[in-house]
Amino acid sequence: MxxxxxxxxxxxxxxxxxxxxxxxxxxxxxxxxxxxxxxxxxxxxxxxxxxxxxxxxxxxxxxxxxxxxxxxxxxxxxxxxxxxxxxxxxxxxxxxxxxxxxxxxxxxxxxxxxxxxxxxxxxxxxxxxxxxxxxxxxxxxxxxxxxxxxxxxxxxxxxxxxxxxxxxxxxxxxxxxxxxxxxxxxxxxxxxxxxxxxxxSNTTLAKAGRNRWRGKRPLTRGVAKNPVDHPHGGGEGRTSGGRHPVTPWGKPTKGARTRKNKATDKFIIRSRHAKKKR
CATH class of the missing domain: 2.40.50.140 (Nucleic acid-binding proteins)
Known part of the structure; x- marks a missing residue:
């Protein structure tokens, strides 16, 4: 289609x-x-x-x-x-x-x-x-x-x-x-x-309302908040949020690997991250 x-x-x-x-x-x-x-x-x-x-x-x-x-x-x-x-x-x-x-x-x-x-x-x-x-x-x-x-x-x-x-x-x-x-x-x-x-995967929603129809609410960026509200918050002017992006509770995010000791790891012959390690 x-x-x-x-x-x-x-x-x-x-x-x-x-x-x-x-x-x-x-x-x-x-x-x-x-x-x-x-x-x-x-x-x-x-x-x-x-x-x-x-x-x-x-x-x-x-x-x-x-x-x-x-x-x-x-x-x-x-x-x-x-x-x-x-x-x-x-x-x-x-x-x-x-x-x-x-x-x-x-x-x-x-x-x-x-x-x-x-x-x-x-x-x-x-x-x-x-x-x-x-x-x-x-x-x-x-x-x-x-x-x-x-x-x-x-x-x-x-x-x-x-x-x-x-x-x-x-x-x-x-x-x-x-x-x-x-x-x-x-x-x-x-x-x-x-x-x-x-x-x-090639669709474009074009407006925020379409995401609301799907049950998704807006999320405020951490760098737009105050230091009391988010680890990325605060700073003079516009800041990027620091070297290591984290969640509001301090856990690493945006690509940080969290998979540990899964029972099915022994069945993986080649990891999807193998090409990134070179």
Missing amino acids: ALKAYKPTSPARRGLILVDRSQLYKGKPVKSLTKGKTKTGGRNNKGHVTSRGIGGGHKQKYRLVDFKRRKWDVEGTIERIEYDPNRSAYIALISYPDGEQAYIIAPQRVAPGDKIVAGEKVDVKPGNAMLIGQMPIGTIVHNIELKPGKGAQIARAAGTYCQVVGRDKGMVIVRMNSGEQRYIRSDCMATVGAVSNPDN
Whole structure:
């Protein structure tokens, strides 16, 4: 789907670039596949703000998306492609011969009427899901599980994908978009193809109000505050905030690495930071 650039008929339209969604289904989602969604405003159970910058936004229904794809060897038909306010990717409604329906993350290059299937080993075509250990080397995949049966956790956002680059010790080597290479267990499920809506990253919102519609509140820069309010605050005239940017509570930020001793570190062959260390 293409991008739409709007004419500057008002200040809110100047510079506005959005994805053209005219091809998507215009009705409501399937009621049995939705749940109510409550907003927190960034507050915890005591009413204290624990996540800044959250509040307002349009009311949303949560769509129940099938990330497991464990309905094996049953061919489904893509009924329609829908917009999902809870994620950047589009979702596809699948109908099975037994009457069951399910939402999945819509891959690129699929259309209403296409047939898809999940199984231990199926044809390598967009939308089909199978064990990643059964996929040919070089296959572009998304919706990758980290634990068998847990559901997809990797490559779910708009336009993302990974590539199967090898096999070793009963594991599959996968290369991420970031350049990281890691082992994935052979009995984890993955879906063939890249995620839909690749133009999502090229949009321009053009006004602050569009972020408010998304539930994002404005945040004041630390350098614009007083010393009592932020470590970057104060100073004569305009200052940059010092050499080491920190949060209001003094923790390093803006690129400081915080990942420590994760159980899955042993599966990373090449870090995404490897090229930065040279």
